Amino acid sequence: xxxxxxxxxxxxxxxxGLLAPAGPPRRAGALAATATFGWRxxxxxxxEPKQLVDVVAIPVVFTVLFTYVxxxxxxxxxxxxxxxxxxxxxxxxxxxxxxxxxxxLAQDVTTGVFDRFRALPVWRGALVLGGLLxxxxxxxxxxxxxxxxxxxxxYRPDGGVPGVVxxxxxxxxxxxxxxxxxAAVALLVRDPATVMSxxxxxxxxxxxxxxxxxxxxxMPGWLRAFVEVNPxxxxxxxxxxxxxxxxxxAPVAWSLAATAAITLVFAPVALHLYARRA
Amino acid sequence: xxxxxxxxxxxxxxxxxxxxxxxxxxxxxxxxxRGQVFGFLGPNGAGKTTTIQIxxxxxxxxxxxxxxxxxxxxxxxxxxxxxxxxxxxxxSLDDDLTxxxxxxxxxxxxxxxxxxxxxxxxxxxxxFDLTGSAGRPVRGYSGGMRRRLDIGASLIVTPDLxxxxxxxxxxxxxxxxxxxxxxxxxxxxxxxxLLTTQYLEEADRLADRIAVVDHGRIAAEGTSAQLKAQVGAxxxxxxxxxxxxxxxxxxxxEAAS
Numbered sequence: 001x002x003x004x005x006x007x008x009x010x011x012x013x014x015x016x017g018l019l020a021p022a023g024p025p026r027r028a029g030a031l032a033a034t035a036t037f038g039w040r041x042x043x044x045x046x047x048e049p050k051q052l053v054d055v056v057a058i059p060v061v062f063t064v065l066f067t068y069v070x071x072x073x074x075x076x077x078x079x080x081x082x083x084x085x086x087x088x089x090x091x092x093x094x095x096x097x098x099x100x101x102x103x104x105l106a107q108d109v110t111t112g113v114f115d116r117f118r119a120l121p122v123w124r125g126a127l128v129l130g131g132l133l134x135x136x137x138x139x140x141x142x143x144x145x146x147x148x149x150x151x152x153x154x155y156r157p158d159g160g161v162p163g164v165v166x167x168x169x170x171x172x173x174x175x176x177x178x179x180x181x182x183a184a185v186a187l188l189v190r191d192p193a194t195v196m197s198x199x200x201x202x203x204x205x206x207x208x209x210x211x212x213x214x215x216x217x218x219m220p221g222w223l224r225a226f227v228e229v230n231p232x233x234x235x236x237x238x239x240x241x242x243x244x245x246x247x248x249x250a251p252v253a254w255s256l257a258a259t260a261a262i263t264l265v266f267a268p269v270a271l272h273l274y275a276r277r278a
Numbered sequence: 279x280x281x282x283x284x285x286x287x288x289x290x291x292x293x294x295x296x297x298x299x300x301x302x303x304x305x306x307x308x309x310x311x312r313g314q315v316f317g318f319l320g321p322n323g324a325g326k327t328t329t330i331q332i333x334x335x336x337x338x339x340x341x342x343x344x345x346x347x348x349x350x351x352x353x354x355x356x357x358x359x360x361x362x363x364x365x366x367x368x369x370s371l372d373d374d375l376t377x378x379x380x381x382x383x384x385x386x387x388x389x390x391x392x393x394x395x396x397x398x399x400x401x402x403x404x405x406f407d408l409t410g411s412a413g414r415p416v417r418g419y420s421g422g423m424r425r426r427l428d429i430g431a432s433l434i435v436t437p438d439l440x441x442x443x444x445x446x447x448x449x450x451x452x453x454x455x456x457x458x459x460x461x462x463x464x465x466x467x468x469x470x471x472l473l474t475t476q477y478l479e480e481a482d483r484l485a486d487r488i489a490v491v492d493h494g495r496i497a498a499e500g501t502s503a504q505l506k507a508q509v510g511a512x513x514x515x516x517x518x519x520x521x522x523x524x525x526x527x528x529x530x531x532e533a534a535s
Contacts, residue, residue, distance in 0.1 A: 112370030
């Protein structure tokens with residue numbers, strides 16, 4: 001039988017030299033493993049660009065719609081309104097895609113490739129942290145599209161490049177805090193579709209009940225109270241201040257505090273849930 | 279071969295694993311010598327995959343002890359993980375990534391440098407005749423291509439011990455023969471192979487020793503010839519039927535051969 005077998009199997013002959021003894025086992029360090037999982041997350045974005053449709057569509061649709069339809073009424077002129085709106089839709093664009101990383105993680109832990117990752121001698125947090133690197137890439141894409149679109153339709157950030165960079169960095173940091181939240185949710189429900197629908201249901205109300213589109217002056221008292229404590233409002237205010245070069249330190253401080261608080265609560269929860277499975 | 283001399287690659291005593299009301303493993307004893315191809319033969323649900331998951335440190339046993347390459351499965355996980363590779367039914371590839379990217383990712387996670395993992399990916403893709411599909415997502419691969427890549431991913435760093443969980447299940451005969459020949463080459467190069475299979479012919483052709491497992495227990499263990507002699511039967515099919523009372527298993531084996 002071996003005669004027939006070998007004739008059929010050219011690759012077996014080429015295998016010989018590849019199976020040299022490996023020598024003492026090597027291990028990927030925690031950083032290298034995390035970077036590798038981050039690269040993998042970026043590859044997945046590259047291979048499935050359709051997952052970027054939402055990431056692109058939300059800031060584009062809301063920026064254009066609100067600027068031209070409501071801008072005149074809300075802000076005097078569309079150009080004036082854009083100064084308020086654009087940093088807000090930037091926040092919205094990033095916040096509304098924070099559950100994608102969680103959905104990815106839910107998919108990872110329920111498929112066979114996860115067992116293969118677990119069977120490797122690498123630091124177990126690397127998959128989760130690497131996923132967050134991928135999230136950061138996704139947020140950067142969403143933010144860049146918002147800013148580029150804004151500039152194309154007449155937004156002039158008085159904060160200049162440093163202001164825009166600082167604003168975008170702040171928004172991405174807040175997005176990463178929410179990434180931890182969705183990572184924890186993903187490890188609890190372990191179903192990508194559930195993470196996505198929970199994401200929409202949970203993120204949509206506070207995104208609109210914020211100061212992204214209108215200042216809360218005309219809202220009923222209870223809603224105004226919510227809008228004023230809503231971290232999304234603080235992040236939007238901070239981004240406006242930094243990008244327009246008008247801001248004080250208070251909104252930035254509140255945003256960083258909210259970012260830190262959400263991270264400090266949900267990162268340990270997510271890592272704990274993950275460690276139970278890994 | 280290493281500090282354990284010509285010792286055992288796998289040594290298990292009384293492994294027990296309980297899932298709810300089911301005793302998936304009900305006292306498994308195993309001794310696999312280094313350099314052997316060891317066949318773990320049994321019908322679906324016999325406990326083959328659970329045993330491999332325990333030996334690969336992916337699942338903790340509820341009872342019993344096991345040492346792999348001289349390291350305890352509970353206390354030597356890192357040591358074991360850096361020396362074994364797992365491939366098969368439950369441990370698989372990343373469907374969204376290309377074949378090349380899969381290999382590079384696993385190379386990096388095995389501790390190879392960026393350049394070394396790229397070089398290794400190219401070598402393996404060439405050796406496994408997958409260069410033409412290297413740039414396509416694995417989702418579109420045929421079963422045979424997938425399994426070749428899967429085995430390739432386990433050889434990025436040549437393991438001391440390779441677990442192959444049902445390597446040819448669902449394959450056409452030609453792909454099956456390819457995988458068999460690969461397993462022989464891997465074993466000839468010095469890697470111990472523990473493979474599970476539902477196919478008697480596969481165990482008969484590849485394995486130096488065979489354990490027949492049924493209902494979480496080892497029903498019989500020995501060389502193919504010993505097993506046949508033990509039951510006084512002429513073919514391994516009859517041995518299997520005598521030991522497990524599973525005509526379905528025998529049917530599957532017929533279908534496979």
